[in-house]
Amino acid sequence: MTTTGNYIAAIDQGTTSSRCIIFGADGRIVSVDQQEHSQIFPQPGWVEHDGAEIWTRVQSVIHGALDKAGLTKADIRAIGITNQRETTLLWDRHTGEPVHNALVWQDTRTEALCRELGRNVGQDRFRRETGLPLASYFAGPKIRWLLDNVQGLRERAEAGDILFGTMDTWVIWNLTGGPDGGVHVTDVTNASRTMLMNLHTLEWDEKIAESMGVPLTVLPEIRSSAEVYGHAVGELAGVPVASALGDQQAALFGQTCFSEGEAKSTYGTGTFLLLNTGERVVNSYHGLLTTVGYRIGKERPVYALEGSIAVTGSLVQWLRDQLGIISTAAEIETLASTVEDNGGAYIVPAFSGLFAPYWRSDARGVIAGLTRYVTKGHLARAVLEATAWQTREVVDAMQKDSGVELTALKVDGGMTSNNLLMQNIADVLDAPVERPYVAETTALGAAYAAGLAVGFWPDVETLRANWHRAAEWTPRMDQETRDREYRNWLKAVERTMGWVDEDDAPAQS
């Protein structure tokens, strides 16, 4: 079935909310609807989402976005999906009911399991085949945890009654009919975050899955990021579901980083910097991930190096919600602007250990350099600087791994509305920072991929013409200050390491 609509609908199923954004042919936003879902924290370090609630929110935002634009399914040419990655759900294929809450990417409950896998199978084996270090961040260990901890689940999975999906898979399965014929698929970018896909063949690696204790029966079919997987039922009945990309890869696509050497950084709950490495699978020796950037239909896959930072925008939330120092995220800029500098204080937000470039789950957060002189303003500045220095560390690692010198950084995400922070990033990188006119690059990337799959846009060159710079920040800091402050930052990072001992009670880890 083909449709003739003039718009593409993108569904962005994120960590804190789900959005549906409708785009026109010029890549401009026509309407947006957004709804948050519950964040469930059953124990320290555990983070869950309710899969059924997420599906309800997705249906509601589809309705909302159509309604606000005054459009119907006849106007929508294709649907694109993008999603928080790694978040893991298992459900009953006959009833469509989740067997447990989804384990969210930030959840650290599989730390001990990862240590055990490292001892029994070896770190290098996973890194070589999947491009990923053994860490609680990824989906494979989360599936294993569920199979081991939900009573009777492994037997049901082995009998073929249980399906696994990251949020792309869950949304597509439901959107295309659920228990009544829903397609069970994922795309190469999402599959590359499971620790179960072989990065070279782009297929499930049977041996790795066996070592992880995950039966192949639960796994979806791996498809490209831009092709028609099936057609929607419900409000968008008959519209092709034509793309899926993990949200960070979608932002790379939406920022039109189609050439080798182009990079973007997305500043949201966490921050994720991706560098397009073309057809090269670049191994990282400096703490980055090797991942799939995207694959359009039957074209050759494009790979990426990724620096994943777990805590950036969520540190601002912490200042707001746990400490009450600010009442809105935007207020941090006003508070930080009341002082000239950080007053000697550095905050390293190793709340769930440290991700790139360290991958140390035994790290915990510190505030270093405190004296009586330090005020709320200095702490606000230190919070923002933590994002800038973490970016610098990832950029340094990327230059070492890829040999690519960053000439400019394209940015997007909620934190990019903070001018002080964007200036600080340009200063510590000693490179310009650029923000595009359409800041919703994640949804835009999913829309672009879906539009390419159905011939709504002819090629990626056409998409490049839609990228327009809305703001730019150029470096102002002198080299001596930059070097001195970076040394201080690195000293503070050192002090986070080794805080959690292997035999610490789970409540502390």
Ligand SMILES: Nc1ncnc2c1ncn2[C@@H]1O[C@H](COP(=O)(O)OP(=O)(O)O)[C@@H](O)[C@H]1O
């Ligand atoms: N003006 C601001 N300054 C600093 N951080 C901000 C600002 N506005 C929003 N944020 C942070 O950005 C994050 C939201 O960005 P968003 O891109 O919507 O995130 P996500 O997609 O991860 O949910 C929140 O963590 C919030 O604390």
Ligand SMILES: O=P(O)(O)OC[C@H](O)CO
């Ligand atoms: O939903 P976001 O924007 O917080 O992104 C989460 C990442 O995909 C986690 O890997």
